[in-house]
Amino acid sequence: MSDHAQDFGGFDDRGDLAPGEQQHGDLRSRILFYLAGLGLAVLLTATSFFIAGTHLVWQPSIPVALIVLAIAQMGVHLVFFLHITTGxxxxxxxxxxxxxxxxxxxxxxxxxxxxxxxxxxxxxxxxxxxxxx
Amino acid sequence: MSVTTVEQSPAYADPHHLRAADHPGPAPKRIVTGFGFWIFLLSDIVMFSCFFASFAVLSGGTAGGPGGAELFDIRNVAIETALLLLSSFTCGMASIAAERHNALWFQIAMAVTGLLGAGFLLLEIREFADLVGRGDGPSRSAFLSAFFTLVGCHGLHVAAGILWLLTMMAQVVAKGFRADIERRILCFALFWHALDIIWVAVFSVVYLLGSAT
CATH class of the missing domain: 1.20.5 (Single alpha-helices involved in coiled-coils or other helix-helix interfaces)
Structure with a gap:
């Protein structure tokens, strides 16, 4: 009976993931996943800093662009670092x-x-x- | 006597099939703990949103003092951002190492994470000391009060995170990758990534928007 209960309590039998928990995969693909997130985040951050300091874009659009970039980067962090998915x-x-x-x-x-x-x-x-x- | 007969009969023990395969009972502790900490983090983010709201409302109230454009050193902020972003990545590497029970790589990744976090904190303290030294401390204007509250609160979180990080490194040395230690590592990783998400909002709203207008 106790063995039986143990089976149900095991991690793989559940259909849930804790927040921050990554779906199982091999080491290489998981590191690549983090690297992809880092790349996207660096790209978005660099764009934010570039837009804030440049005169190349129409000035009134800068605040909106910064907010959009920030929201996009938060999304990248949620998906690639915190592993929040819609599954x-x-x-x-x-x-x-x-x-x-x-x-x-x-x-x-x-x-x-x-x-x-x-x-x-x-x-x-x-x-x-x-x-x- | 009657109790034992009830337990022996499966039909009485589980009349509504509550223990069938699609009802496996309460979730494992790892999921309960992780979800509970997720709720805490979201309430922390709600608290930060109050600070963001007060900053946004008060950002024009400079009382004749300097505004963001004169005060902020964007190069310094860019370095801080890079440090925190890289530390988020190495924290991810540490959680992979923890799941594979690789103590050496876990300690290396955590040490790098802690050093990057400490570098971030050092730059922020230097920036604050510089501002206060020039007479632009939190008592100068409503704008600066809101600025110091918001950014200082994030800095306090980073400092607490570094203490937690050192605790986890020590606990893995002392106790190994036990189930409870692994849950704490999971929560720590959540906390550290959430700090980076809040920093994205800080550098966008406070520094970049503040110096653009």
Whole structure:
């Protein structure tokens, strides 16, 4: 009976992967996977630093480009370093991540929206000073 | 007496077939621990998002003091980024070595990871000391308060990560690749990679966006 329970508790019998756990493969392909991630991350980082310092691109597009590149690089890190995939063995990890992202966007987006609105509606500082006198 | 007869009969022991092959019981501890730590990391990221939100709101509040463009040394930030990115890669090599129970390569990869992390921390401390020395410390303006809080919080995480890394190296020497040590290594790798993800947001939003505008 105890042997039986041991079998069910074994790693290979489960359909789940812990976050950060890589699917089984030979050593060479796993190192290559990390190397691919490193290459992509270096490429995206270098592009970010290049765009921020150059005058070759249209200036108003720079902030949007930087944010897009940052999100892309976070995706690269999640896939190649943390091994988060959309496979059925990763459902729990992806759902937790999705909830975390929802909260992050609510906090950041909500703060920026509300504070920009307050700034917009606030009386200019010189008028405020005059009223207080 | 009646208890033993119930246990001997399989139909009574498992009337709803809960132990059938598609219901293998609770998940193994490795998955439970990893998932729990994943939840912790996500809540850590939510905490960082609050710091990011306050930085984004306060980034214009320089109180007549210097802004990002005058303060930040982008070359320094590029070196910090390279150090942290490489350390993330060597941390991945360490987790491969840990899974294969190769103690020598594990220690080498962890040592390189720790050195790269320490180099990152050193550059950041130098940058902070330089800013404070010029009178642009956290009390100078709302912008600088938010900057020091956000970047300093990430630096504290890296410092804690280095302590954890040294602990794992020592534990592998003392106890070998036991199941509980392997779970800790898995969690450490998650933590270290998550720090790199947060740094991507820091260098993009704080340094590059801050010096571009």
């Amino acid at each position: 059925p063995d990763n459902t729990n990890n992806v759902l937790a991540l999705a909830f975390g992202l929802l909260i992050v966007f609510l906090v950041v987006g909500g703060s920026l929206w509300i504070m920009a609105n307050l700034n917009h509606n606030m009386m200019p500082m010189d008028q405020l000073m005059r009223m207080q006198q």
